[in-house]
Amino acid sequence: MATMRIGLNAMRARTAWLFLAPSLVVLFAVALWPLGRTFLFSFTDAYLTEPDIYDYIGFENYFTLFEDPLWWQSVRNTLFFTVISVSIETALGLAIALLLNAHIGGRGLMRAVILIPWSIPVVVSARMWQWMLHDQFGILNHVLKLMGLIDNGIAWTANPDLVMPVIIAVDVWITTPFMVLLILAGLQMLPRSIYEAASIDGVSEWRQFTALTLPLLAPSIAVAVLFRLLDALRMFDLSFVLSSNSDDTKTVSIYAREVLVNFQDMGVGSAASAAIFLMIAIVTAIYVTVFRLNRRLLGV
Amino acid sequence: MSGIDLINVVKRFGALTIIDKLNLAIAEGEFVVFVGPSGCGKSTLLRMIAGLEEISDGELRIAGNRMNETPPAKRNIAMVFQSYALYPHMNVERNLGFALETARLPTAEIRERVTKAAKFLKIDHLLERRPAQLSGGQQQRVAIGRALVRQQKLFLFDEPLSNLDADLRMEMRVEIARIHREVKATTVYVTHDQMEAMTLADRIVVLKDGFIAQIGTPMELYERPANRFVASFIGSPRMNFLPGLLAREGEESVLSLSGGRHRLAAHDYAGDVTLGIRPEDLMLGGGEATLEAEVLLVEPLGGESLVHLNVGDGRSIVVKAQGKPNIRPGTTTLVGWKHERAHLFGKDDRALLPGRT
Numbered sequence: 001m002a003t004m005r006i007g008l009n010a011m012r013a014r015t016a017w018l019f020l021a022p023s024l025v026v027l028f029a030v031a032l033w034p035l036g037r038t039f040l041f042s043f044t045d046a047y048l049t050e051p052d053i054y055d056y057i058g059f060e061n062y063f064t065l066f067e068d069p070l071w072w073q074s075v076r077n078t079l080f081f082t083v084i085s086v087s088i089e090t091a092l093g094l095a096i097a098l099l100l101n102a103h104i105g106g107r108g109l110m111r112a113v114i115l116i117p118w119s120i121p122v123v124v125s126a127r128m129w130q131w132m133l134h135d136q137f138g139i140l141n142h143v144l145k146l147m148g149l150i151d152n153g154i155a156w157t158a159n160p161d162l163v164m165p166v167i168i169a170v171d172v173w174i175t176t177p178f179m180v181l182l183i184l185a186g187l188q189m190l191p192r193s194i195y196e197a198a199s200i201d202g203v204s205e206w207r208q209f210t211a212l213t214l215p216l217l218a219p220s221i222a223v224a225v226l227f228r229l230l231d232a233l234r235m236f237d238l239s240f241v242l243s244s245n246s247d248d249t250k251t252v253s254i255y256a257r258e259v260l261v262n263f264q265d266m267g268v269g270s271a272a273s274a275a276i277f278l279m280i281a282i283v284t285a286i287y288v289t290v291f292r293l294n295r296r297l298l299g300v
Numbered sequence: 301m302s303g304i305d306l307i308n309v310v311k312r313f314g315a316l317t318i319i320d321k322l323n324l325a326i327a328e329g330e331f332v333v334f335v336g337p338s339g340c341g342k343s344t345l346l347r348m349i350a351g352l353e354e355i356s357d358g359e360l361r362i363a364g365n366r367m368n369e370t371p372p373a374k375r376n377i378a379m380v381f382q383s384y385a386l387y388p389h390m391n392v393e394r395n396l397g398f399a400l401e402t403a404r405l406p407t408a409e410i411r412e413r414v415t416k417a418a419k420f421l422k423i424d425h426l427l428e429r430r431p432a433q434l435s436g437g438q439q440q441r442v443a444i445g446r447a448l449v450r451q452q453k454l455f456l457f458d459e460p461l462s463n464l465d466a467d468l469r470m471e472m473r474v475e476i477a478r479i480h481r482e483v484k485a486t487t488v489y490v491t492h493d494q495m496e497a498m499t500l501a502d503r504i505v506v507l508k509d510g511f512i513a514q515i516g517t518p519m520e521l522y523e524r525p526a527n528r529f530v531a532s533f534i535g536s537p538r539m540n541f542l543p544g545l546l547a548r549e550g551e552e553s554v555l556s557l558s559g560g561r562h563r564l565a566a567h568d569y570a571g572d573v574t575l576g577i578r579p580e581d582l583m584l585g586g587g588e589a590t591l592e593a594e595v596l597l598v599e600p601l602g603g604e605s606l607v608h609l610n611v612g613d614g615r616s617i618v619v620k621a622q623g624k625p626n627i628r629p630g631t632t633t634l635v636g637w638k639h640e641r642a643h644l645f646g647k648d649d650r651a652l653l654p655g656r657t
Contacts, residue, residue, distance in 0.1 A: 191383065191385065191388075193381050193383045193384075193385035194385045194386070194387055194388075196350075196352050196372075196379075196381070196385065197379065197381060197385040197446075198398075199352075199371070199372045199373060200350060200351070200352075200372045200373065200375075200377060200378070200379050201373070201378075201398070201399035201402065201446075201450065202373035202374075202399060202402060202403060203373075203398070203399065203402045204402075207402060211398070211402075212387060215389045216388065216389055
């Protein structure tokens with residue numbers, strides 16, 4: 001009788017698949033299946049009340065979506081929010097990380113303290129800020145009045161010119177610690193001796209920063225920015241809590257939820273979700289490509 | 301003029317004194333090696349000269365000028381680090397030229413100096429590479445090149461060879477000696493390897509616990525160690541030590557060891573002593589003074605052998621013998637030495653000389 005021989009590699013591969021199987025099943029159930037369903041529904045006229053009854057209507061939902069000026073406004077809002085908030089957070093994060101990396105007393109405590117805003121759930125911080133920004137009873141207006149800078153309370157979250165800057169400011173408050181943490185981790189990887197060598201070679205502090213620290217830190221900053229970019233592009237909670245119905249701060253995520261839940265329109269809602277997915281994918285792809293090219297050019 | 305003067309220099313970290321009132325004068329063009337065990341303060345002393353560590357007390361002068369408050373960049377020094385400290389994101393050419401670029405030298409001159417240094421160090425074929433693409437020895441050459449291009453009068457080396465393997469260490473040792481011969485810069489070199497110190501130095505400064513144990517040329521330290529610490533630190537394998545008693549008997553002194561009595565020239569000192577003899581100064585079979593010993597082990601090294609002997613009381617000594625001596629472990633042999641090759645150390649571990657206390 002011929003015995004069946006299984007090669008060592010084949011056996012290893014089989015064991016590997018066995019261990020991978022549970023996570024693959026979970027991944028399929030919670031990520032691929034819903035994503036596929038969303039794409040599927042975006043080509044139907046389904047309604048949330050009776051999601052089992054639908055017809056395929058081709059790209060009709062996408063035409064509806066792209067003809068809605070409110071959709072384009074939410075795209076503009078989202079991109080504006082993303083670019084401005086991530087830029088400020090990166091600059092501020094870098095500055096604070098450099099400060100915390102310096103050898104000064106009490107920096108251990110500072111590192112812990114700085115993380116507090118990030119550790120609070122966003123909805124809680126948003127509520128907190130809502131109270132602080134309240135036009136009549138908020139502490140911010142109270143302080144400004146005491147200082148004699150204003151006579152009447154400012155409606156921070158109701159004024160269409162102010163609401164987006166306010167949301168960006170609160171987002172900066174919440175997520176700068178995350179940037180600080182990632183950039184600080186990168187900073188601490190940099191060898192001390194190259195700075196000693198540079199100081200002996202007469203390289204000024206500013207040039208040490210621009211010619212050594214920044215290029216060596218670029219990969220850390222890039223990863224941190226990518227994380228924040230993905231997060232900011234699908235921002236929902238902050239805007240929803242602080243200014244739930246304002247068109248001036250409506251993000252694409254809020255738009256999609258509104259169509260899907262408030263209007264019960266599963267077709268257009270799914271089309272909006274699919275469009276958000278594609279938007280994030282494209283932005284990420286562009287970002288990663290540009291960064292790779294940059295790295296090759298800079299030789300980092 | 302680029303000599304270095306250290307005058308009553310002190311380094312304290314909090315309540316801990318690392319270096320206490322150290323005095324040292326290094327002449328222009330001299331190659332001085334700081335050597336000592338870990339924690340003796342040799343690297344700290346070098347970093348104080350470089351300006352990377354503050355001087356707690358005392359004065360540092362370079363070319364006669366007080367330097368205590370001068371920032372590193374203004375001390376006109378070049379330094380090579382143990383970790384090489386190359387800029388990881390720049391290629392070799394930029395690593396070499398970065399300091400000159402910063403000093404806004406004309407591009408043509410930067411290119412010329414970089415090319416010259418690269419040729420001199422035989423790294424001219426590596427200019428496009430980045431540090432991560434170089435071997436340890438090549439990285440070390442780049443680090444030395446980076447110091448060379450600045451054409452300073454004072455070179456500082458902080459254990460530059462300790463991350464290299466034995467072969468490369470020897471190669472780079474020869475290279476550093478060549479550079480010093482040709483560039484003639486005043487050089488301060490820190491190492492814990494007495495072999496590097498012996499081969500490179502004009503003068504060696506042996507440091508122990510922040511004090512200078514002895515300063516001298518390599519041969520002075522080898523021939524006339526001032527104390528037991530220097531005696532055991534310089535030389536490999538290290539010096540053998542045997543306890544004894546020194547007594548004055550008329551016009552001569554008598555040294556009593558557990559294996560016999562030996563008449564020596566008159567010493568003023570009397571009392572407990574330690575006899576020190578280097579393995580290469582011991583002879584199997586005879587000598588002016590002899591001890592009986594049991595052979596423990598013979599280690600043939602090729603051209604010579606190390607013979608480990610038991611001389612009683614469980615004390616073992618090592619003899620360096622030519623070739624492979626025809627003796628077996630377990631047998632008894634005579635081991636001898638010439639009195640002029642023996643060192644005597646008093647109770648305070650200071651070297652004793654005839655006619656002196």
